[in-house]
Amino acid sequence: MGYQLELRHFTYFLAVAEELHFRKAADRLFISQPGLSRQIKQMEEIIGADLFVRNNRSVSLTAAGHYLKKELAFIFNHIDFTIKHTRLINEGSNGEIRVGFLGSAIQTVIPEILINVNSTYPNIKFSLEEMSNYDQVEAIEKDQLDLGFVRLSRVPKGIQMKVIHTDTFSLVLPDNHLLTKDTFTSIKQVENEHFILFSSNYSSLYYDKIVSICEDKGFTPKVSHKSVHAQTIYKLVESGLGVAIVPTSLQHGFNLGVKFLEIPKIPQRAVLSVIWKEDNRNPALHRIMQFL
Amino acid sequence: MGYQLELRHFTYFLAVAEELHFRKAADRLFISQPGLSRQIKQMEEIIGADLFVRNNRSVSLTAAGHYLKKELAFIFNHIDFTIKHTRLINEGSNGEIRVGFLGSAIQTVIPEILINVNSTYPNIKFSLEEMSNYDQVEAIEKDQLDLGFVRLSRVPKGIQMKVIHTDTFSLVLPDNHLLTKDTFTSIKQVENEHFILFSSNYSSLYYDKIVSICEDKGFTPKVSHKSVHAQTIYKLVESGLGVAIVPTSLQHGFNLGVKFLEIPKIPQRAVLSVIWKEDNRNPALHRIMQFL
């Protein structure tokens, strides 16, 4: 009494259940027959059920034994798979990477990376969450996130950053606006319009950069609305509430009454970077680093 | 080298994974801390994966450890059930079905099912436990439960759901309230009363539905109390602390100073569903499926 069931018991039971012969089962397990007999007996005592009928000349399974045999086969397979899978996760071949991103990055860069990673490591899964620059940095420091897609110039100590995409800026105008691709030569032509920008605490670098585009040309933009979603910004532009400046690549995927005119002759670029924690312990992350 | 994994390792691992503290885990297991440390280390060697990160000051799970923890919880539940079931078969019973349910389902539907099953399969036993929607889903995924009675609109992948009962809603009033069956025409008549509802994290769909009944009629209910038990809610109503809205069938089985008025002309229904795991291996469950 007071013993515990162990996997050993299950292994032994399965051998006997398959051989229906203690001696042969013992041989298969490379142990002696009395040892096996005792373990099986102990197992029956622990469970509190007869598993075999010993006819003193032949061995057969009881109904309970039959059921147990079937279930244990399942359990062993499940355990085997689990152990194997655990090892794989440890090696980074399987696993999950938690990704944060700015809405303005989801159109171009991220999909490409995901597709590439998926073709080489189909077992690595992603969980995506849209977050502000600042929230991403915080989440990465807290190990709530493995990877962030941000627009930042600097990043706290302990966090790595790598530029992965630079983009020109485009002016967003309502479809019926006077300016066209041909007549648009400088951003100064819209200096009297109201500007709709991404909220500065969503991405302050981004905000400042757009303001600097205007200031370089000698005027300060009148910012009337701030928003977080490109969709919202375009809707406001379409409604005639103002104009906007966004990264050129952000024109894909929308169907609204606005037109995009690339701003010529400016040095500013929308820079998208990946960030991650130096001492991140997620093995899957290291696997996919090459794709960044 | 050459060791074997045993259930002991799993038990120890789970204790450490839950406590994240070797000493506390060792205390819980009634063994010494060095013994535990060694077993865990051995386990990591056998599996060939790091399961914990020991910072010499704190213990945390690796990605592989997280995965293993989740899977082992399932495996243990499955083994426990299998052993129990083996014993039941040995005793000549046909099995046991573990049922979870919302308190609001115990009055009407479940008793009928139990009576039906019992008359055909007198040897199938039930263990009933009252649980929230969310807990039931979790328990079913972990194989802690075979069947759940919930009020949900969606359910995770791998879980089956079937509607078994739809019910109208009734207003619960203290006996001495002015409104009667004849004068009650719209829920708007009680818009100034305080409402006592089931807690939203007990059953959020249910909560939202009741709020929507009011909002459809042009007002937002003032929710003053939230509770988990119908009994409690009725008691509060009886005490004059407010009114409540519950599924009509939930009026049976109580003897309190409250009256139930079915709410006329609303589309909302209280929908009760059964849920179970697609790949549930309990043979008794498959036998009783026809009764659902």
Place this chain on the structure above:
DNA sequence: CTAATTGATAACCCACAGTTATTGAATGAT
């Protein structure tokens, strides 16, 4: 009858799970 084949029992042995005592590293308090 004897010989062969089966699982159960008895008595012994040693591997290793679990013990106590200690170290070493990191943190917090004064």
Place this chain on the structure above:
DNA sequence: ATCATTCAATAACTGTGGGTTATCAATTAG
């Protein structure tokens, strides 16, 4: 700085119980 505290790892030990060999008891075959 210095000391006390808190944690896991290491070292050296001990004794339970898994496994051993030897034997028995029961059945079947020739």
